[in-house]
Amino acid sequence: MSIVIGFETLDVRFETSALLDGSDAMNPDPDYSAAYLRVRTDAPDGLEGHSFVFTIGRGNDVQVAAIEALAQRVIGRDVEAILGDLGGFWREFVYDSQLRWLGPEKGVMHMAIGAVVNAFWDLKAKRAGLPLWQLLARMTPEELVALVDFRYLSDALTPEDALAILRAAEPGRAEREAELLATGYPGYTTTPGWLGYSDDKLRRLAREAVDEGFLQIKLKVGDRLEDDLRRLRIARDEVGPDIRIAIDANQRWDRDQAIEWIRALEPFELAWVEEPTSPDDVLAHAAIARAVAPVRIATGEHAMSRVLFKQLLQADAAAIVQIDSTRVAGVNENVAILLLAAKSGIPVCPHAGGVGLCEAVQHFSMFDFVAVSGSRDGRMIEYTKHLHEHFVAPVELVGGRYRAPLTPGAGMEMLADSLSRHRYLP
Amino acid sequence: MSIVIGFETLDVRFETSALLDGSDAMNPDPDYSAAYLRVRTDAPDGLEGHSFVFTIGRGNDVQVAAIEALAQRVIGRDVEAILGDLGGFWREFVYDSQLRWLGPEKGVMHMAIGAVVNAFWDLKAKRAGLPLWQLLARMTPEELVALVDFRYLSDALTPEDALAILRAAEPGRAEREAELLATGYPGYTTTPGWLGYSDDKLRRLAREAVDEGFLQIKLKVGDRLEDDLRRLRIARDEVGPDIRIAIDANQRWDRDQAIEWIRALEPFELAWVEEPTSPDDVLAHAAIARAVAPVRIATGEHAMSRVLFKQLLQADAAAIVQIDSTRVAGVNENVAILLLAAKSGIPVCPHAGGVGLCEAVQHFSMFDFVAVSGSRDGRMIEYTKHLHEHFVAPVELVGGRYRAPLTPGAGMEMLADSLSRHRYLP
The missing domain is CATH 3.30.390.10 (Enolase-like, N-terminal domain)
Structure with missing residues (x-):
């Protein structure tokens, strides 16, 4: 002991x-x-x-x-x-x-x-x-269900539902794990799209993203419509018709403004539109999703709990669920959200970037593929270039795909030297 | 300066x-x-x-x-x-x-x-x-609208809507202020109903509440159905048919369990049912409200922001809105919520009790009566007996009604002696 x-x-x-x-x-x-x-x-x-x-x-x-x-x-x-x-x-x-x-x-x-x-x-x-993904993927369905708290979820997901999802995915686990180890998990990159970047920098980084093998990039939008139109045109010209472009409004709009703005940007064939409005507004997300269909709405990086994710799914308010490693109460709650999404047949494409979020959140997508949804179709993990060098086990991307990490742990450990050098003193 | x-x-x-x-x-x-x-x-x-x-x-x-x-x-x-x-x-x-x-x-x-x-x-x-209520009630509609942030509200309430509500209430302000000063604002009491109290204590406190002039009491429920049935029977016997009894489940149930439980308690003629499930679950509240109508659902003491209140009102998920003085971001946000409720014609019956919440929240109801909804019908402020003695201006109740406070300020100031005696040292 x-x-x-x-x-x-x-x-x-x-x-x-x-x-x-x-x-x-x-x-x-x-x-x-x-x-x-x-x-x-x-x-x-x-x-x-x-x-x-x-x-x-x-x-x-x-x-x-x-x-x-x-x-x-x-x-x-x-x-x-x-x-x-x-x-x-x-x-x-x-x-x-x-x-x-x-x-x-x-x-x-x-x-x-x-x-x-x-x-x-x-x-x-x-x-x-x-590594965490493998630890989770080797737990039994019963052990995984025991991690999840079903209070407030039972109108969408019961322990029996969760068990059924996990058992259905059990037979193919070994095969999918081998596949994951061999071919990795798709990523997409937000590196080109920050709003503060110049057009030239956007153009250069968009080209680099394609060269690096990414099949999707993401652009930040929502400040000025004319800028968004210009930047989307630049990006589309640069990446060509086959690379997907998602956009992210980071909660900038009210409901009706979101609908209008998204319709104006629709001609650029958007992979999805992220966080159109308040992350807490289930009803507005649902109204926007209905109004702009078939354009797909994505949200979740600011979604505070499994209860909010449940409602987004119940209301058909999100076509893509974007979990974040550190927004909700840890691994257990993210397992709950993966199960809710699997029950609804909605793909999970995690939020990453920041510092260490790529390192952390990749484990959930990989666990999801091996033991929950059993699929990588339409799923990918966000990627940005920042700050990986500070981690004991930085993510590795090859041809735009995350390699499955093998270092034991949850991926969140920073280098001692980085911790001491970047310690904040007020 | x-x-x-x-x-x-x-x-x-x-x-x-x-x-x-x-x-x-x-x-x-x-x-x-x-x-x-x-x-x-x-x-x-x-x-x-x-x-x-x-x-x-x-x-x-x-x-x-x-x-x-x-x-x-x-x-x-x-x-x-x-x-x-x-x-x-x-x-x-x-x-x-x-x-x-x-x-x-x-x-x-x-x-x-x-x-x-x-x-x-x-x-x-x-x-x-x-006093805060009077300060607010003497501001112009334009000044009040300038306090409110309408981001994420515009699909339910615009600045123009808010101005129209406030202007419509302007003519009667002086008359209602005089009426408020003369007759106070109705309270209801939760003092009898705490779950940890014995049946005898419940009986005694329920009788005292009626003697004190309260027209509504509230009981905590949701732990064991048989206890709730017994306690409601005791309370109803004690207060008679004319006193209203509300119940409060404090988020205890899941959606379907709430519906079942409320139906079992319905024969006791409930004034309202409070917090049946997760305070964040707009869709479950709406489903419960539909299923148990005409029993009315109340919520709000844990509602985190105006965006959540907006949705509860849009979804007909709450028939009574229970603002709290310190849950949201201050006076400004509570003014926003009063306006949202007024737009929907839904009464606001604030959450109080705790320490100092009665002293603080009474100002909003009184401001609402004088300058927003213009009505006290179906509205009342929660009251419990705890801890008023620690405040510079403790609430005064006469015949079950809050007297309008006249001490300048927002009502939240504690006595210096209380602050020092109850300072927590870990």
Whole structure:
């Protein structure tokens, strides 16, 4: 038996705003940041659990404070008991009768729960000597169902439904794992499309994306329609007719404005339109989706919980579900969302970029392919070029495809040197 | 011109869990707490702006940290410029391009914005020598509309709609203000109904509520159906047929379970059923409301933002809107929600209780009566007996009705002695 003997939180920030990397219609100047957590045990293996919540700068200190408040509660706890029942561990935090008031299940406190839960997933995967995707993909359907909390989901997904989905995918697991290891998982790139980039830079990066083998790029839109039209024309000219172009409004529009704007951009054959309006507005997303069909609406990077994803799916408000590794309460909740999406037959194309999100979220898509949806069709993982060099196991892309990571863990561990060099001091 | 010269935050907690005051199906052991903010200026009047976020114990420290992070940004600022444009001040925080990532517009960070905004509303009202309700009720329709952010609301409420509502209520303002000062505003009491109370205590408190003049009481339900049936029978026997009984499930049920449970309790003639399921689940609330009609569904105390209230109203998911003083981002957002409700013709019956929520939220109902909906019909403010003695201007109830407060300010100021005696030291 081993014991949790300590933890450390770190406020880590990168000055990405200086280069307008990551600039969009609502986030003109992000400083990609991580509210970072490292958990230590007294086990002789010396393994640590690492995780973080991604933020974009100011407020990262508050996110750190929330993680710290929760992490204090695991000191002295039995590690094997936690790792043996990560479903119960998740519930313990999410249903804490007093903490719940601060959400419930949303915002700073919910993301902090995610960080704590994910640190133990990282530790569990390291102990198993497996990358997270493989650890999950080797669990039995019953073990996976036990991770998920079905409260508020039962009108869309019951434990029986989840079991049926997972059992149906069981026979082909080994085959798909081999296929994944051989051919990877498709990525698409947002690197060309930041709103702060010049037309020349957009053109050059769009060309590079095609040369690198990406079959889809994404452009930020929503600031000025004439800019969007010009930039889409440049991008389409540059990549040709066969490369897909998605656009991302980052919540910029109101409902009716979204409909009008998307109709104006439709001639460019959009792969999808992302975050047209408030991420919390299920009804507006549904109305937009109906009005602009067959153009497809994508959302999820700011979707706070499985309850919101459930509604987006129930209302046919999203044709593509974009999970994020650190927005919801950790691995368990993302497994729930993968199951909800599989039940609805809707593809999951994760949000990534930022700092470490590519490294983290790839595990969910790969697990989904091997053990949940069983498909890569119409699915891909977002990719941007930023900040991979700070991670112990940076993502590897070959020909526009993510290679399946083999390093044990959840992929969130940063290099000690990067942690200390980019530690934020107010 | 005066300048913000300092602020103080305090972690204030009361050990209410010891007596099971405030116990319900999801919150068995709340310790009513306040993440408290006090803002000082260099003006010779010596007036301070006081506000708080209500929480129920653990996590109050994180809420304090969030308020502190935001409050630092007002040091050195021009007080008159802030007070002269509280709409702009609200936007400055809610649309901070980096902080927005931590919500957007939900949870710890959004409530912290509310605390900062409300401290300045308190100061503005004190400077005007008016209670908040009267300050708001004397603003012009144009000034009130300028407080509200209409982003994401325009599919339900435009600035023109809001102006029309406020102008329609303008002629009767003076008359209704006089009526309010003379006769107060109806309250209802939750004091008898906490789930942790014995049957005898329920019976005694229900009788006392009727004796005190309340025309409605509320019971917590949702733990065990047989208990709910027994407790409702006791309450109905005790109060007779003419007193209304509302019930509150505090998010305990899933959709279909809610429908079944409410149908079982329907014979007791329920005034409303509160928070049947996840506060974020617009679609489930709508489905429940349709299934149990004519029983009315109420929600809002955990509704995170105006965007959620908008959807609840659009989907006919709530027949009663229960605003809370410290859940959303301050006075401005509650004004927006009052306008949304008025547009839909839905009564607002605020959530109160906790610590200081009665003192704070009464201002919104009174402002609503004088200058927005123009009506008290079917409207009332929740009341519980806890902790009023800690406030500079505790609520006064006469015959089950709130007397209109006359003390200048937003009602949130606690006594210095209470603040120091109940300061929480970990």
